[in-house]
Amino acid sequence: MLAQPTASHFINGQYVEDTNGTPLPVIYPATGETVAQMYEATPEIIEQALSTAQAAQKEWAQRSGTERGRVLRRAADIIRERNRELSVLETYDTGKPLSETLYVDATSGADALEYFGGLAGSLTGEHIPLGQDWVYTIREALGLCVGIGAWNYPTQIACWKGAPALACGNSMVFKPSETTPLCALKVAEILHEAGLPAGVYNVIQGTGSVGAALVSDTRVDKVSLTGSVPTGKKIYASAAADMKHVTMELGGKSPLIIFDDADLENAVGGAILGNFYSSGQVCSNSTRVFVQEGLKDAFLKRLSERLATAQIGDPMDEATNFGPMVSQNQMAIVQRYIQIGQDEGANLVAGGKRMDREGFFLEPTVFADVTDDMTIAKEEIFGPVMSVLTFKDEDEAIARANETEFGLSAGVFTNDMTRAHRVIGRLEAGSCFINSYNDAPVEAPFGGVKASGVGRENSKEAIHHYSQVKSVYVRMGDVEAPF
Ligand code: NDP
Numbered sequence: 001m002l003a004q005p006t007a008s009h010f011i012n013g014q015y016v017e018d019t020n021g022t023p024l025p026v027i028y029p030a031t032g033e034t035v036a037q038m039y040e041a042t043p044e045i046i047e048q049a050l051s052t053a054q055a056a057q058k059e060w061a062q063r064s065g066t067e068r069g070r071v072l073r074r075a076a077d078i079i080r081e082r083n084r085e086l087s088v089l090e091t092y093d094t095g096k097p098l099s100e101t102l103y104v105d106a107t108s109g110a111d112a113l114e115y116f117g118g119l120a121g122s123l124t125g126e127h128i129p130l131g132q133d134w135v136y137t138i139r140e141a142l143g144l145c146v147g148i149g150a151w152n153y154p155t156q157i158a159c160w161k162g163a164p165a166l167a168c169g170n171s172m173v174f175k176p177s178e179t180t181p182l183c184a185l186k187v188a189e190i191l192h193e194a195g196l197p198a199g200v201y202n203v204i205q206g207t208g209s210v211g212a213a214l215v216s217d218t219r220v221d222k223v224s225l226t227g228s229v230p231t232g233k234k235i236y237a238s239a240a241a242d243m244k245h246v247t248m249e250l251g252g253k254s255p256l257i258i259f260d261d262a263d264l265e266n267a268v269g270g271a272i273l274g275n276f277y278s279s280g281q282v283c284s285n286s287t288r289v290f291v292q293e294g295l296k297d298a299f300l301k302r303l304s305e306r307l308a309t310a311q312i313g314d315p316m317d318e319a320t321n322f323g324p325m326v327s328q329n330q331m332a333i334v335q336r337y338i339q340i341g342q343d344e345g346a347n348l349v350a351g352g353k354r355m356d357r358e359g360f361f362l363e364p365t366v367f368a369d370v371t372d373d374m375t376i377a378k379e380e381i382f383g384p385v386m387s388v389l390t391f392k393d394e395d396e397a398i399a400r401a402n403e404t405e406f407g408l409s410a411g412v413f414t415n416d417m418t419r420a421h422r423v424i425g426r427l428e429a430g431s432c433f434i435n436s437y438n439d440a441p442v443e444a445p446f447g448g449v450k451a452s453g454v455g456r457e458n459s460k461e462a463i464h465h466y467s468q469v470k471s472v473y474v475r476m477g478d479v480e481a482p483f
Contacts, residue, residue: 004089005185008038008205009045012052013198015185018045024178024205029095029324030315030359036092038181041204046213049202053171054144054219056199061141061169065120072117072163074194079110079187086155086186088316093154093180095324095360096278097315108442109159109187112458115442116167123168123463125470132477138470141169142245143221145466146214148235149184150226151177151326152281158184161224161247162191162201164462170222171200173214179327181205211235218242222466225249226283228380229406229451236454247455247465249283249447251380252408255401256286256437257391257423260294262413263435267295268302270413270437271386276310276364277438279323280384281330284409286437288370288377289388290397296390300349300368307350307364313357324360325383331360334383341367341376346387372400380406394423402428407450411437430456 007015008024021039028035041049060068079086086106091098096105125137147161154176165172176184188203204210208231215223215238222245225235232250239246256274258267274286291299315323325331331354338352347370351363362384370377370387377387391397401410410429414420420434430448433439440446440458447456455465 004036005182005189008181009041009049010185010188010203011045011049011199012056012202013192016045016048018042021045021206024181026093026182027327028092029326032328032359036182038205040178040206041210043213045204046210049173049204050144050214050217050219052199053173053202056197057141057144057169057171060166060171060197060200063169065123065167068167068169069117069120071191071195072113072120072167075191075196076110076113076117078190078194079106079113082190083107086183089186090155090183091315093182094151094278094326095315097320097323099318099321100278102318105153105155105183108440109155111442112156112159112163116163116462119460119463120167123467133473133475135471135473138472139168139467140470142466142468143170144219145170145172145222145224146220147172147174148211148214148223148225148227149174149176150283151179152278152283154180154183155187157226158187158203160457161226162187164457164466165224166191166196166201168463168467170466173202173204175204175206175211175214178205178207212238215239216241220244222246224455224465232453245465247447247457248453249457250408250451250453251382252283252285252406252448252452253288253378253380253404254284254286254406254409254411254429255288255290255427256411256413257290257397257401258292258295258299259412259414259416259419260292261415262295263415264295264298264302266435267413268299268306270411270433270435271303272306274411274437275386276322276384279325279362281326281382282438284431284438284440286409286411287381287385287387288401289386290391290401291388292397293390293392296388300366300388303366304350307366310364312355312361322364322384325362326360328360330383331362334362334381334385337376337379337381337383337385338365341370341374341385341387344374344376346370346374346376351384372403378404394419398423398426402426405451406448408448408452409433409438
C-alpha cells in the first residue's frame with residue numbers, strides 16, 4: 001500500500017489542496033499507470049506559501065542553532081525509521097529500483113539532515129583583533145529561500161537544499177519537478193512531525209511557470225536550483241534582477257579517463273556506476289569514457305559481459321538493478337540521441353532499443369568509436385547511454401576531457417597515483433574521483449564549474465551559500481575626524 005501524501009501542497013505546517021490548479025497526474029514509470037493526482041499551484045497557493053515562509057523565518061532564525069539542529073536530527077531519525085515506506089514512494093515517483101532507493105535516497109536525505117543538524121550549533125562568526133579595537137562577525141541567515149528540484153533524486157534534492165537552509169535559520173519554499181512531486185511532501189510532513197515550526201519548510205507543486213513565479217518574487221532572498229543548464233541560465237538571469245543569492249546544480253558531460261594500467265574490473269565497475277545507475281539519469285555521470293588504446297578491446301569485452309548480467313524489470317523486486325526511464329518524454333529524448341549516434345557513425349555495441357514490455361524501459365546502451373565532434377559526445381543525454389572514446393596519451397586525454405562547456409564531474413582510473421593526482425589537478429570539474437565514480441557523501445562538497453553550476457551543496461561549503469556575514473567594527477578610543 002502506497003503511503004501517499006494527502007494533498008498537492010504542504011504550507012504552514014499542513015497539507016493544502018486547491019483543485020483549481022492544472023491537474024498533474026503522477027505516472028509510475030514502470031507501468032505507465034497514474035498512481036496519484038496532484039494540482040499545480042494557483043497564484044493564491046504561491047502567495048500563501050511565500051507569505052507564510054517569510055513570516056515564519058524570523059522566529060526560526062532567533063532560535064539557537066542547537067535547537068534548530070535538534071529538529072533536523074529528529075527528522076533524520078524519522079526518515080531512517082520509515083526508510084522502506086519512503087523508498088517505495090521514491091520508486092513510484094521515479095521508477096528507480098528499490099534496490100537503489102532503499103540505500104541512496106531517503107538515507108542520503110537523512111544524512112544531510114543529520115549532518116547540517118549537527119553543524120547548526122557551531123555556526124559562529126569570528127573575532128578579529130585590531131590593536132585596541134576589534135571587528136567581530138555574525139553569520140546570519142539569508143531569509144526566504146526557494147528550492148527548485150529536478151526529477152531524478154526528489155527526496156535527496158528536497159533534503160540537500162532544505163537541511164543547510166534550515167540549519168542556517170532560513171525558511172524555504174520548495175518546488176519539486178512536476179514529474180516527481182510526491183517525495184518532497186513527505187520530507188515536509190516529517191520535518192513538521194520532528195518539531196519544525198509551521199511555515200518554515202513548504203512545498204508547492206507546479207511546472208516551470210510556478211518556479212519562475214517563485215524566483216522572480218521580490219521577497220525571496222535566495223534560489224537554489226537542481227536542473228539543466230538552459231533552465232539555470234533563465235533562473236540566474238531572473239534572480240539577478242534583485243541581486244538574489246543563487247546555487248546552481250546543473251548538468252554535465254563528464255569525462256572518465258581510464259589508463260591502460262588501471263585495474264580493469266574496477267574501471268569497468270566505475271564506468272557502469274557512472275552510466276547506468278538510476279538508468280543513467282544522474283547529473284554527474286561519466287558519459288564520455290576515454291579508454292587508453294591498449295585497453296579498449298579488453299574494456300569493451302568485460303563491459304559487455306557485465307552488462308549481460310543486469311537485472312532489468314520490476315523496480316519493486318529487490319533483485320532488479322536497472323529500471324525504466326522517469327517518463328515517456330525522457331525516454332523519447334534518449335531514443336532520439338541513440339538514433340543521432342547511429343546516424344553520425346558511432347558504433348552501437350550494446351542495447352539501443354526500447355524494451356518490449358510496459359513502462360518506459362530502454363536497454364543499457366554503449367557506443368564505441370565515438371569521436372569528440374559527435375552530438376552524443378557533446379550534449380547531455382540524461383539516460384543510459386555510454387560513449388566510449390579512445391586516446392593515446394595523458395595530455396591528449398586531458399585536453400579532450402576539458403573540451404566542453406560543462407564541468408560537473410571527472411574521474412580517473414590508474415594504478416599510478418602520481419599520475420592520478422596530476423591528471424585530476426588539470427581536469428576542469430568540481431566533483432572528482434580517483435579509482436571510483438559517483439560517490440556523494442554529505443561531508444564532501446558537491447557542484448560544478450563552468451556551465452555546470454555556481455556554488456556547492458553538502459559539506460561545510462554549503463553553509464556559505466545559505467548564510468551571509470555581517471562584520472562589526474568596534475572602536476575603543478576617540479573618533480579622529482578631519483574636521
Ligand atoms: P529542468 O531544468 O527541466 O527542470 C528543473 C526544475 O526547474 C524543474 O522543477 C522545472 O519544473 C523547473 N523549471 C523549469 N523552467 C523553469 C523556469 N523558467 N523557472 C523556474 N523553474 C523552472 O531539469 P530536469 O527536471 O529535466 O532535470 C534534469 C537536469 O537536471 C539535467 O540537466 C541534470 O543534469 C540536472 N541535474 C543536476 C544535478 C546537480 O546536482 N548538478 C543533479 C540532478 C540533475 P518542471 O520540470 O516541473 O516544469
